[in-house]
Amino acid sequence: MSELPTPRKQGKSDVARAARLSVAPMMDWTDRHCRYLHRLLSAHTLLYTEMVTAPALVRGGALRLLDFSPQEHPVALQLGGSDPLELAQAARFGAEAGYDQVDLNCGCPSDRVQSGTFGAILMRSPELVADCVAAMRAAVDIEVTVKCRIGVDDQEPREVLPAFLDAVRGAGCRRVVIHARKAWLKGLSPKENRDVPPLDYDLVVAMKQAFPDLHLSINGGIDSLDAAEALLARGLDGVMIGRAAYHQPWDILAAADARIFGAERAAIPPEDIVRQMLPYIESHLAQGGRLHQVTRHMMGLFAGRPGARGWRRLLSEEATRDGAGPEVVERALERVPAIA
Known part of the structure; x- marks a missing residue:
């Protein structure tokens, strides 16, 4: 991470x-x-x-x-x-x-x-x-x-x-x-x-x-x-x-x-993108920011995937609460089934 x-x-x-x-x-x-x-x-x-x-x-x-x-x-x-x-x-x-x-x-x-x-x-x-x-x-x-x-x-x-x-x-x-x-x-x-x-x-x-x-x-x-x-x-x-x-x-x-650019770079799975966001979220919170200021932009990461609605719902309901931290994002990620 x-x-x-x-x-x-x-x-x-x-x-x-x-x-x-x-x-x-x-x-x-x-x-x-x-x-x-x-x-x-x-x-x-x-x-x-x-x-x-x-x-x-x-x-x-x-x-x-x-x-x-x-x-x-x-x-x-x-x-x-x-x-x-x-x-x-x-x-x-x-x-x-x-x-x-x-x-x-x-x-x-x-x-x-x-x-x-x-x-x-x-x-x-x-x-x-x-x-x-x-x-x-x-x-x-x-x-x-x-x-x-x-x-x-x-x-x-x-x-x-x-x-x-x-x-x-x-x-x-x-x-x-x-x-x-x-x-x-x-x-x-x-x-x-x-x-x-x-x-x-x-x-x-x-x-x-x-x-x-x-x-x-x-x-x-x-x-x-x-x-x-x-x-x-x-x-x-x-x-x-x-x-x-x-x-x-x-x-x-x-x-x-x-x-578009012809680069040899495989698409990073959205689950990994979420995990890569966690250090950024922690830094933002340490500077006095609030969780939803970041997570509101992450709502569509799983668009069209099973579990996308659960992901969005948990973030919508809990990311705005006082004291909400990275654990909210991790629990929301659990709503998205892993793709084999």
Whole structure:
């Protein structure tokens, strides 16, 4: 049950290769505990933080939001904001904290994000995005990337997306993740914006053909490694998986190193992943943390397996109790029958 060795800092080429498969930044989900679990499952997949707003770092001084474990590398910091100088300072904080990449959010459609004039609303202002990217690149020596939508509201994606990509490329951005759906800023909730607007994978493939010098990853509706491999086979440089990687982490990530990256690494059984998490849990509790802060990300490890319901139920009922410790996880593991 030893902890992972501390990996070396990633170079630009390493991170670009890791971006062949990535786990999407997801608010309230991809925190440092989630990322530690995901790294145990896959040594190569690129991991992202939850979105951190530049004002929180620069004006609020909330640098604790940048805390992460060195075992998480390669890991990207996603920033939200629209002020070039503020984003440059936030990117500098991220680089100093040790992140391998910093990403600008141009895809989140929530009302809170819109009120701050960042997220998907920036699809309307490619020149401003270019200014932000240029300022961030001037401030750091790690790669600056962008995550965007294909458009917002009544924009015509086949017109606005090429113009957007041309603008960020002109600012020096070389890697972009495209969520292959529009975002509707009025009339749809953030949850509905993840499901209701139709996917247009063909448009993203066409953008790769139009911008062969850009590293383009696709996001949206991808729920298996089979689907990821099919999209890579169409010429895209990377695939980003969101909710499926969170709810079925073993199914998505355990075989990723072999199937997506060609590494000679057998999938580690989920039971062993649980046992490898125990030292991390003990360390977290010793620092004053609570068990459920870690175990809430482990609920889907046995998705589809006999005993998965018992595993989830025991963790749900007992991990939030005062004084709950690793013994709760060990008892929950007993609910999962061993596979011969």
